[in-house]
Amino acid sequence: xxxxxxxxxxxxxxxxxTVYLPLGLxxxxxxxxxxxxxEEESLPFRRLRSLDTAGLExxxxxxxxxxxDYSAQIADEDAELLGxxxxxxxxxxxxxxxxxxxNPQRVTANLVAPIILNSRTQVAKQVILTNYKEYSTxxxxxxxx
Amino acid sequence: xxxxxxxxxxxxxxxxxIEIRIKRIEGDIVRIGIEAPKDVPIYRGEVYAxxxxxxxxxxxxxxxxxxxxxxxxxxxxxxxxxxxQKK
Numbered sequence: 001x002x003x004x005x006x007x008x009x010x011x012x013x014x015x016x017x018t019v020y021l022p023l024g025l026x027x028x029x030x031x032x033x034x035x036x037x038x039e040e041e042s043l044p045f046r047r048l049r050s051l052d053t054a055g056l057e058x059x060x061x062x063x064x065x066x067x068x069d070y071s072a073q074i075a076d077e078d079a080e081l082l083g084x085x086x087x088x089x090x091x092x093x094x095x096x097x098x099x100x101x102x103n104p105q106r107v108t109a110n111l112v113a114p115i116i117l118n119s120r121t122q123v124a125k126q127v128i129l130t131n132y133k134e135y136s137t138x139x140x141x142x143x144x145x
Numbered sequence: 146x147x148x149x150x151x152x153x154x155x156x157x158x159x160x161x162x163i164e165i166r167i168k169r170i171e172g173d174i175v176r177i178g179i180e181a182p183k184d185v186p187i188y189r190g191e192v193y194a195x196x197x198x199x200x201x202x203x204x205x206x207x208x209x210x211x212x213x214x215x216x217x218x219x220x221x222x223x224x225x226x227x228x229x230q231k232k
Contacts, residue, residue, distance in 0.1 A: 022184070023184060023186055025200050026186075026188070026193060026196040026197050026200060027193065027196065027197025027198075027200055027201070028197070028200055028201075028204075039216065041217065042216040042217060042219075044221065045216045045219050047216065055208065056204055056208070057204075057207050057208075058203055058204065058207055059203070059207055059215065059216065059219075066221065077183070081183055096199070096200065096203045097203065098199065098202050098203040098206050099206045099207065099210050099215050099219070100206060102210055102215055102218055102219075105218075105219060105220070107219065110196070110199050110200075110203070112192070112195070112196060112199075113196040113199075113200075126196075126200075128188060128192055128196060132192060137195050137196060137198075137199040138199060141221075142219070142220075142221060142222060144222075
């Protein structure tokens with residue numbers, strides 16, 4: 001008799017977690033289900049891969065330690081919607097990167113509208129920060145040019 | 146485009162669930178209150194346009210460069226590489 005539990009991969013080579021964005025991304029509201037792929041050798045870069053449309057993916061990073069003085073402030077309504085706060089349920093923050101060129105490396109980060117993720121519920125939203133005026137949608141992260 | 150004239154404290158309803166209220170007018174600045182269901186995101190037009198364009202650019206560049214391959218190559222500049230670049 002088949003044991004269903006045995007069919008589930010006990011250990012995947014590429015750890016991935018599902019991330020749900022009920023409202024989609026800004027301007028792309030059909031993209032609601034993603035997989036956050038973390039490959040050890042690629043950190044701090046990670047991939048957010050669409051589960052709705054094959055071949056669509058973003059390169060993302062967590063800003064901690066990489067973007068000095070980044071203070072992401074979100075509206076109370078967004079915090080409430082996601083069930084996150086500053087204390088017991090801090091969100092995970094992911095900034096979408098645009099890889100303009102690989103050689104020389106030129107990469108910018110969208111600091112205006114990060115993806116705010118409640119890693120407990122796996123629900124996320126791309127939020128425009130209330131202090132968005134302090135930041136750029138194309139902040140230079142790597143610029144070898 | 147439908148164009149309506151409204152005074153301060155007058156409202157506009159869009160469908161059954163969205164209400165827009167003119168709160169204050171000072172010179173060329175209008176303060177507007179919006180009540181909408183939680184699943185209706187509200188954006189300033191120019192910020193929406195810029196974030197959407199950046200999302201599309203990020204998707205397109207990840208597709209062109211094949212994000213999986215790119216990830217192996219990207220390196221954040223460290224103190225060492227910065228020094229090397231200066232040589």
